[in-house]
Amino acid sequence: MTQVTQQQVAEKAGVSPALVSLVMRGAPNVSDHRRRLVLEAAAELGYRPNVLARSLASRRTHTIGVVVNDLHNPFFAEVADGIQAAADEADYRLLFGNGRHSPEGEAVAVETFLEFRVDGVIVAGTLELASIEEAARAVPLVVVARSEHIAWADTINTDNEAGAHLMVDHLVAAGHRRIAHIDGGGGAGAAHRSIGYVDAMRRHGLDDHIQIAAGDFTEDTGRAGAAELLDRARPPTAIFAANDLSAIGAFDEALSRGMRIPDDVSIGGYDNIGLAAMAHLGLTTINQPSEDIGAAALDMLLQRVETGRDATEHVVLPPELVVRTSSGPPPGDPT
Amino acid sequence: MTQVTQQQVAEKAGVSPALVSLVMRGAPNVSDHRRRLVLEAAAELGYRPNVLARSLASRRTHTIGVVVNDLHNPFFAEVADGIQAAADEADYRLLFGNGRHSPEGEAVAVETFLEFRVDGVIVAGTLELASIEEAARAVPLVVVARSEHIAWADTINTDNEAGAHLMVDHLVAAGHRRIAHIDGGGGAGAAHRSIGYVDAMRRHGLDDHIQIAAGDFTEDTGRAGAAELLDRARPPTAIFAANDLSAIGAFDEALSRGMRIPDDVSIGGYDNIGLAAMAHLGLTTINQPSEDIGAAALDMLLQRVETGRDATEHVVLPPELVVRTSSGPPPGDPT
């Protein structure tokens, strides 16, 4: 419980505290002899450097804070994996902050990170633009998986509008006309997926069939949204949910009404989380290269942290349609 | 980017740095007049307390580190929610460390926390006992969801053996005899679920039907384990997976072989994650009150942190069988 300090190690090893500091940081110009001496003393005493003191003195924490919107959403877990892998490689440590599925929660997490003086922050969530701007003034920051135009921070994401187009095009090609959308609310990228949906419907001359149910990227709202849509006088023959989680909810709602998928209703998602590939779901969805996004986000961030790059960078990756068994021709279609 | 310090706030407000410190900490004996003065100056300057410096001086970070075994496992996300809720209430901040699904990864995360001198640590994972012991010497620590007897730390978990008994009893009652188990490897509580499975099988005189496939709490190994079991000469009529995630994998494997559930094979899981309740899965499983566990873990920890309680505490909650549609009588059963 008691703190072992550099000082104590120094005394035990018979050297100066400064030398201990050098050894602990792996400095080059230390004689093997003394290095060994110090290392031994440290091990014997169970010395553990105090990051607080170190960071206070060096103004660097060598730590990146990652704000995750929702620990429950596998998409973020996948992005986090990518970040983690890149961080391991670069020898940075990672701290995660839980956004509790709300912008306010994320703001709290960011504030915590700022107070801890992390070297950089990655926002994988729905933090408000104003908060992002403020945070970006204090620390290098990159925003992941959003489509908004953000001037003061790096961004990396797929083209969410294009992704929505892919899905609608696919459904239309299968013969659907009454294609509804379950919105993602404030979810990362949700707004642009919604825009893309409306766009594509218009392009296909399907203006009259545009139907949107509210949602927020969760299974629960997916279920509720599907219920609402399926209860309508002219229910959709296909439902495009803003993300896989809500698609799963919609899937579940349809099933529990005794509907068959895709025979009675087709369902499309977005994200291509691992679960989507499961045989019992077979969710048609839009793939985002989540781990790559995470890894790239960390790389961009470190580049900024270490080289002090100032100009912002914006990477947009192409989304990709993944067709599985949850989509097919609409009921009554002769094809 | 530049640090605003207490000193600067003090100058601007025309008071001493010490007073600023008092105000920032919400100390009682400060006149309203000065308090306002300081607060205004702080806001104007955009002052943000430096937690590093604060913690270095006060030896308290007011932060709890939570080591999560695997960001992908919803069970941990649920536990985390419980911890988060309790932390919000107690006004402690939370930092999450990703264990990357391995004891070594968790050890790294714990080390990071110790270096940051968090006030306490919650381990929701598979960290090795030796590491736990070492960490527990340096910081108050509670271990979640494990069944091992741990002397030097608080623990909270459900009775994993009893849970396994419930599942086997249920399956036997439905008429099954060839009940196999997909192991959870080093997963939290997995060892005792396995023991419970073997125990219960013996109790029912089913020694000869004991079959265990290796696994590690993931969908992938669930799938592989099921494949291995179903390929055997006398395949099981029921599979009890060590957790829901691997049960889902097993579910998927069975389905993709054209088997029907529960008609051709029954499947049972453990954890009762949100997904398990979905209609298309309808996973029979063992419920653990995950959020309650998380909340209780934090409470125990804080009690230790704040009152310096020394004796360890061990809470064991009862597991609960949740029967859904993934389990039923074995094929060919007249019932």
Added chain:
DNA sequence: ACCGGCGATTAGAGCGCTCTAATTCCCGGC
């Protein structure tokens, strides 16, 4: 007017480390 007492404020010494500048050490060259 003076004093005691108490709440409000401040001075100043660290917390454990890093970093710059200064010092010491050691070696080869002359």
Added chain:
DNA sequence: GCCGGGAATTAGAGCGCTCTAATCGCCGGT
């Protein structure tokens, strides 16, 4: 044997904050 120079080591001043002890200021009581 002496000197220069580079490598190895150390002294010492902070980093931004908290905390203890000391000081200040104001009130009522006498």
